[in-house]
Amino acid sequence: MNKADLIEKIRDDYDLTRVLARDIVENVFETLATTIQSGEEVSISNFGAFKLADRAARKGRNPATGEAIKIAASRTVKFRPAAPLKAALNVKRRSSKKSSKKRA
Template sequence: MNKTQLVEKLAEEYEFTKVFARDIVDNVFNSLAETIQKRDEVSISGFGNFKVAERQARPGRNPRTGEPIKIAASKNIKFKPATSLRASLNTKKRARSKKA
């Protein structure tokens, strides 16, 4: 699902205009981004946690030439899914038997 599909789903499900639904989605994403940029953790119950992870500088190799290079330190976002979300991915749905 992409952003446009999410907006369309909200607009249809809650009978919003697409403009209003897009404003809601943009606001949620902007709020998440602002919180993460402040290095705060975002925790959404039943969905998961987003947090900033810092990677230290390290040596590496240029894959084309094989030369050693220095890889700069960086910050990345890590996502840890909620237990309930992870569990829902691994449950087997029972096949319904058709009665004739």
């Protein structure tokens, strides 16, 4: 699912105009981004938490040449799924093993 699919899903589910659904989705994403950029953790119950994380500078290799390079320190977002989401993703399905009957 991409952003356009999400907008269409919300539009259909709530009988909204495409413009209103797009504005809602963009506002949610903008609010999440600004909150995370400020260093706050965004926690959505039954879904998960988004948190700002710092990556230290490190050495790497250029895969084309094998030359050693320096990778600069950077900031990224880490996601920690909530327990209900983890549980939903790890539901065990019943196996469809065929029983083997012995012939007499």
